[in-house]
Amino acid sequence: xxxxxxxxxxxxxxxxxxxxxxxxxxxxxxxxxxxxxxxxxxxxxxxxxxxxxxxxxxxxxxxxxxxxxxxxxxxxxxxxxxxxxxxxxxxxxxxxxxxxxxxxxxxxxxxxxxxxxxxxxxxxxxxxxxxxxxxxxxxxxxxxxxxxxxxxxxxxxxxxxxxxxxxxxxxxxxxxxxxxxxxxxxxxxxxxxxxxxxxxxxxxxxxxxxxxxxxxxxxxxxxxxxxxxxxxxxxxxxxxxxxxxxxxx
Amino acid sequence: xxxxxxxxxxxxxxxxxxxxxxxxxxxxxxxxxxxxxxxxxxxxxxxxxxxxxxxxxxxxxxxxxxxxxxxxxxxxxxxxxxxxxxxxxxxxxxxxxxxxxxxxxxxxxxxxxxxxxxxxxxxxxxxxxxxxxxxxxxxxxxxxxxxxxxxxxxxxxxxxxxxxxxxxxxxxxxxxxxxxxxxxxxxxxxxxxxxxxxxxxxxxxxxxxxxxxxxxxxxxxxxxxxxxxxxxxxxxxxxxxxxxxxxxx
Numbered sequence: 001x002x003x004x005x006x007x008x009x010x011x012x013x014x015x016x017x018x019x020x021x022x023x024x025x026x027x028x029x030x031x032x033x034x035x036x037x038x039x040x041x042x043x044x045x046x047x048x049x050x051x052x053x054x055x056x057x058x059x060x061x062x063x064x065x066x067x068x069x070x071x072x073x074x075x076x077x078x079x080x081x082x083x084x085x086x087x088x089x090x091x092x093x094x095x096x097x098x099x100x101x102x103x104x105x106x107x108x109x110x111x112x113x114x115x116x117x118x119x120x121x122x123x124x125x126x127x128x129x130x131x132x133x134x135x136x137x138x139x140x141x142x143x144x145x146x147x148x149x150x151x152x153x154x155x156x157x158x159x160x161x162x163x164x165x166x167x168x169x170x171x172x173x174x175x176x177x178x179x180x181x182x183x184x185x186x187x188x189x190x191x192x193x194x195x196x197x198x199x200x201x202x203x204x205x206x207x208x209x210x211x212x213x214x215x216x217x218x219x220x221x222x223x224x225x226x227x228x229x230x231x232x233x234x235x236x237x238x239x240x241x242x243x244x245x246x247x248x249x
Numbered sequence: 250x251x252x253x254x255x256x257x258x259x260x261x262x263x264x265x266x267x268x269x270x271x272x273x274x275x276x277x278x279x280x281x282x283x284x285x286x287x288x289x290x291x292x293x294x295x296x297x298x299x300x301x302x303x304x305x306x307x308x309x310x311x312x313x314x315x316x317x318x319x320x321x322x323x324x325x326x327x328x329x330x331x332x333x334x335x336x337x338x339x340x341x342x343x344x345x346x347x348x349x350x351x352x353x354x355x356x357x358x359x360x361x362x363x364x365x366x367x368x369x370x371x372x373x374x375x376x377x378x379x380x381x382x383x384x385x386x387x388x389x390x391x392x393x394x395x396x397x398x399x400x401x402x403x404x405x406x407x408x409x410x411x412x413x414x415x416x417x418x419x420x421x422x423x424x425x426x427x428x429x430x431x432x433x434x435x436x437x438x439x440x441x442x443x444x445x446x447x448x449x450x451x452x453x454x455x456x457x458x459x460x461x462x463x464x465x466x467x468x469x470x471x472x473x474x475x476x477x478x479x480x481x482x483x484x485x486x487x488x489x490x491x492x493x494x495x496x497x498x
Contacts, residue, residue, distance in 0.1 A: 011461075066466075066468075067468065067470070067471060068468070068470055090463070090471045090474065090475075108439060108440075108442070108443055109442060109443055109446055110443060110446055110447055110450065110459075110461055111461070112450065112454060112458070112459060112461070114453070114454060114458070115450060115453065115454065117446065121442045122442050123439045123442065147442075149439070151435070155433045155435060157474070157478060158429055158430070158432070158433045158435070158478060159430065159433070159435060159439060159440075161429060161475050161478050161479070162425075162426040162427075162429040162430050162440060163426070163440065163443055164462055164463065164464075164475065164488075165422045165425050165426045165429070165484075165487070165488075166422055166423055166426040166440050166443060166444050166447065167443055167444075167447045167461075167462065168460065168461065168462030168463075168464060168465065168491070168495065169422050169487070169491040170419050170422050170423075170444075170447055170448075171447055171450075171451070171456050171459055171460050172456070172460070172491055172494060172495055172498075173414045173415055173418050173419050173422070174415055174419075174451055174456040174459075175456035175457060175460070175498070176411075176414050177411040177412070177414045177415040177456075178411075178455070178456050180407055180410060180411040180414070181407070181408065181411050183407070184404045184407045184408070186400070186404060186407070186408060188451075188455075190357060190372045190398070190408060191357075191408075191411060191412065191415050192451065192452060193357070193358060193370045193371050193372065193396075194357055194358055194359060194412055194415060194416055195415050195416075195419075195448050195451065196448050196449070196452075197358055197359055197366065198359055198415065198416045198419055198420055198448070199419075199444050199445050199447070199448035199449075200445070200448075201359065201361065201364060201420075202420070202423055202437075202441065202444065203441060203445075204363075204364065205361060205363060205364065206427070206437075207420050207421070207423040207424035207426075207427050208424060209361070209363070210359075210361060210420055210423075211417065211420050211421070211424070212260075212359055212360070212361070212416075212417065213413055213416065213417035214339070214413065214417075215413075215417060216417065217315075219315075219316065219317070221316070221317055222316060222339045225339065225406070226339075226410050226413065229406060229407060229410050230410070234494070235414075237490055238414070238418070238490060238494075239413075239414075241486055241487060241490060242417070242418040242421055245421060245483070245487075246417065246421055249421075249424070
């Protein structure tokens with residue numbers, strides 16, 4: 001049995017909590033959050049505290065709080081030499097206070113409050129200061145995911161950077177698509193099958209093999225027509241930047 | 250029974266052929282292509298010609314050739330007053346020669362030779378010069394898709410533009426993500442669950458609701474770290490452009 005305490009209860013930790021709680025190999029001992037949170041059914045019996053001094057014993061503490069608060073918060077723990085991990089893609093392991101044993105438990109996925117996710121295929125990137133802790137984090141990760149990988153803080157930073165491109169930036173292109181359609185009173189639903197197929201394609205094709213479109217085939221006439229349709233809007237910069245890059249591929 | 254002749258046999262037409270051939274309401278009378286194509290099993294009995302003068306009678310002719318060739322090619326047809334449609338997102342209906350009745354049969358999807366697609370949910374955008382032809386195109390579309398919509402050439406041009414953002418440009422961001430990982434010898438597979446979830450999210454959330462990440466929360470420290478990691482590469486421009494736009498959202 002792996003005893004876990006959650007420190008913070010934002011998007012990542014509440015989804016991790018939800019997944020780990022169900023595993024018989026895991027016992028969620030307690031949830032700490034700076035602000036009071038009412039845990040609702042079926043979690044109403046999990047002890048909650050908003051008092052750092054009342055954090056209970058556990059095999060692993062999982063910090064899920066804003067990146068820039070991780071360091072000071074880990075320093076404020078009233079205990080020593082326990083395994084304290086954080087869940088952030090962009091923060092190095094050595095940002096954690098060295099009064100405890102540090103580690104990383106980073107699920108590479110986008111989490112929204114309103115949406116359940118299935119952890120089975122989500123890569124969980126782990127790192128630890130010693131091999132025993134690494135083994136424990138692997139065991140913990142494998143209770144919910146078939147894809148637990150050891151990755152250094154340095155490589156994880158690059159992975160997180162790549163994730164920003166394929167998640168946040170991609171989603172912003174969806175936003176632009178939706179705005180272009182809005183202006184024509186066309187429903188965004190029209191683009192959804194294309195969006196899903198674009199993402200599904202790269203399951204079997206490389207992005208390079210999957211690429212199509214006017215920029216790739218250097219179709220100057222269509223490109224000029226599109227720039228004309230964009231009519232000096234803020235999207236012109238995006239169109240030009242991508243088109244230039246795609247012509248070179 | 251709707252008799253169809255395919256004019257050209259690139260990505261769009263070969264996928265349309267594959268889908269329409271199977272419908273009992275449709276008879277594929279012939280495939281024309283400028284260069285010889287060997288139709289393989291189970292299509293080996295479909296007549297093929299590379300001679301414009303031998304194109305057979307049909308209820309509808311579906312042109313699937315490069316955008317800039319559509320106009321002249323439609324003018325070269327050796328018959329008159331028949332229904333001739335094209336499948337391009339970016340070309341107006343009036344680009345078709347007026348010696349025949351023009352129309353549009355535009356499946357809004359990304360097609361690659363190597364990948365089968367399921368037409369059931371694909372929007373098929375139709376347009377015609379008269380209501381009888383429009384009705385025929387609707388019937389034809391509904392044999393393969395539950396999502397046949399009438400859209401004017403003007404709105405279709407904007408739809409095609411939006412499609413370039415959510416397909417070609419999105420795929421280029423996948424390419425950048427894959428290159429960032431390559432340099433670290435990390436497998437692109439790590440990003441695939443995130444890519445798929447990012448696309449799936451907008452089935453139920455708007456792109457605005459779905460957005461997360463350092464730029465949205467104006468996390469200057471992470472943004473600066475990322476720019477540092479990008480190290481003056483060609484990706485910096487992309488990072489800066491998206492980040493500036495996301496800060497404003």
